[in-house]
Amino acid sequence: MSGDVFDPEQLSRCISCGFCLPACPTYAMTGDEASSPRGRITLMRALQDGTLPPDDPTLAEQSSFCLGCRACEPVCPAGVQYGSLLEQWRVHQWRGRRRPPLARALTLVAGQRWLLRLLGLVRGAARGPAAAPPTGQLMLGCFERGLYPGVSRAARSLDPTLAVPAAQGCCGALHAHNGDLAGGERLARGLGEELPGTIVTTSGGCAAHLASVLGPQRVRELSTWLAGRPPGVELRVAGRRARVTLQDSCHLRNGLGVFAEPRALLRQVADYVELPSAATCCGAAGTYSLLRPKDSRRILDGKLDEIEAAGVDLVVAVNPGCLRQLRTGLRRRRSAVRAVHLAELLAEAATPDRP
Incomplete structure (x- = not known):
């Protein structure tokens, strides 16, 4: 049996009502019950109780095919925390050499603090102390600072009271979603220690992950941070x-x-x-x-x-x-x-x- 894969309490919440089916993009694309949240939870239960062997190909396919978008959660009357179950599933399915090589490479890069800092410096991402006593700490996304450095500069221009430590590391969202839940939680806690007070982020995915580890009171996505401020000029x-x-x-x-x-x-x-x-x-x-x-x-x-x-x-x-x-x-x-x-x-x- 594989009874230690999932949190039993979370897994037991699903009542198989089917409210999640219309919300699921992969079910809409295929019409296949196994590609729905309800169907995947049935597979999780089969893995948990040993009905399906751990190397069953359907388990591998469906844990990968799921987007992890969590659209099923707001419509679920039983409060199933599907996103958490998916992370637990991928920890099991993608353990060791089973993790996709590209996912392994990306998480490896994201875990290299010196490389992230170099990317931010070379690409010109925002950095430095606040113009006034800091009201919050602006989080630099691990790949955002290299791909889209203008985003952090824009956020800093909208609120110069945000401090931007250049040496900050990854929040761990990439790890948690790709089979390394423990590593993702460790990185989030580390970033919380590096960035005291309120953490402001320009990434919705990072905001959700950090909030799940540090608590929602510590984390603000940019739009919630700027809400209620005077509008700019008309575009x-x-x-x-x-x-x-x-x-x-x-x-x-x-x-x-x-x-x-x-x-x-x-x-x-x-x-x-x-x-x-x-x-x-x-x-x-x-x-x-x-x-x-x-x-x-x-x-x-x-x-x-x-x-x-x-x-x-x-x-x-x-x-x-x-x-x-x-x-x-x-x-x-x-x-x-x-x-x-x-x-x-x-x-x-x-x-x-x-x-």
């Missing part, structure tokens, strides 16, 4: 008020319940257009777009159709993985729609001398 495109839309961060919305705040900030500076699928996953899902690119692209394609049909100028992300996914997809289509991070858009609106 204009071709002589008219800009039309913008938002792609939710799955973990931010489903894990922390944050979705109204970024929309309120966008409505202050532009005409906001809601996408029908704004609350559903874009297919980025952390490392998912790299580990399962074909499935990720299938999920993204319908969303890109909606974005282009909406007639918007900009699609806004609140998570670096989503930003990469949207930019890659729109560039592939040669779309005129531009994908930006919320911090960058708000910083542009806050510039007093923009035309």
